[in-house]
Amino acid sequence: MLSPKRFEAVTQLFFDVSGIRLGEHKRPLVVSRLQKLAQERGCHSLDEYVDRLLNQADPLEVVKVVDKLTTNETYFFREPQHFDFLAQLMSRPRSSPGDFRVWSAASSSGEEAYSIAMLLADKMGQRGWEIVGTDLSTQMVDNARRALYTMERARNVPQAYLKQWCLKGEGQYDGYLLIDKMLRTKVRFQGANLTQELPEIGQFDVIFLRNVLIYFDNPGKEDIVNRVITRLKPGGFLLTGHAESLANLHVPLKTIAPAVYTHA
Numbered sequence: 631m632l633s634p635k636r637f638e639a640v641t642q643l644f645f646d647v648s649g650i651r652l653g654e655h656k657r658p659l660v661v662s663r664l665q666k667l668a669q670e671r672g673c674h675s676l677d678e679y680v681d682r683l684l685n686q687a688d689p690l691e692v693v694k695v696v697d698k699l700t701t702n703e704t705y706f707f708r709e710p711q712h713f714d715f716l717a718q719l720m721s722r723p724r725s726s727p728g729d730f731r732v733w734s735a736a737s738s739s740g741e742e743a744y745s746i747a748m749l750l751a752d753k754m755g756q757r758g759w760e761i762v763g764t765d766l767s768t769q770m771v772d773n774a775r776r777a778l779y780t781m782e783r784a785r786n787v788p789q790a791y792l793k794q795w796c797l798k799g800e801g802q803y804d805g806y807l808l809i810d811k812m813l814r815t816k817v818r819f820q821g822a823n824l825t826q827e828l829p830e831i832g833q834f835d836v837i838f839l840r841n842v843l844i845y846f847d848n849p850g851k852e853d854i855v856n857r858v859i860t861r862l863k864p865g866g867f868l869l870t871g872h873a874e875s876l877a878n879l880h881v882p883l884k885t886i887a888p889a890v891y892t893h894a
């Protein structure tokens with residue numbers, strides 16, 4: 631049982647941390663995702679759990695709630711047009727000096743960042759590039775660092791990449807794959823909240839900001855995009871999810887292909 635008052639309180643807490651507003655229609659999702667936490671804490675109802683959460687104000691428990699309420703769905707080589715775009719980019723002469731740097735700005739459990747890494751390793755070899763993955767959810771950052779996935783999640787990984795970059799698990803890891811060590815060393819994951827001041831992660835040639843803007847209203851989207859593109863190198867590219875148009879937003883960007891933007 632989750633009373634309207636507790637629903638309001640817990641979704642406000644989530645909004646304060648993530649910037650994401652969960653409306654009344656998300657009640658079933660909130661209830662089902664928090665139910666397990668409440669049981670684990672020995673609470674007899676969700677109301678009791680939310681009261682305890684608010685009274686104790688334990689930052690670690692708040693992190694757990696945020697982890698539960700974020701939607702982390704992702705998979706390898708999602709929206710493949712962007713990987714074709716990246717491959718084309720690799721075939722052109724580079725305009726900016728230094729390493730080719732890519733940021734997976736809502737990296738979830740890491741599949742997006744490792745997909746990019748496989749492509750860059752294929753096109754550029756082992757040197758001259760690096761990837762940073764960031765996410766609000768500490769649980770997802772941990773999972774991404776672990777780089778261990780069930781085989782069924784890898785169905786979109788091209789065969790050649792599977793062979794080259796994915797180690798097939800055995801024994802207790804039967805049915806799993808581990809991303810190759812070389813790729814793991816090229817991809818760094820850390821926590822970052824896109825609605826707040828960003829950590830010092832440098833400038834990027836390409837930023838993947840995909841399937842996260844969808845959770846924000848227009849002012850929220852504008853705020854995030856304007857903050858994120860402060861990390862875009864001149865002439866760099868911002869990629870959004872194909873369902874996430876920036877068309878009606880006040881952002882200094884122009885479209886050059888579907889869901890591909892550069893400085894206006």
Ligand SMILES: C[S@@+](CC[C@H](N)C(=O)[O-])C[C@H]1O[C@@H](n2cnc3c(N)ncnc32)[C@H](O)[C@@H]1O
Binds near residue numbers: 650703737742770871
């Ligand atoms: C649906 S996943 C998208 C993953 C990947 N980019 C893709 O397209 O498959 C959305 C991710 O955004 C993260 N997220 C939500 N709000 C965020 C915020 N304020 N700052 C950073 N990441 C956030 C969630 O934790 C989740 O892992």
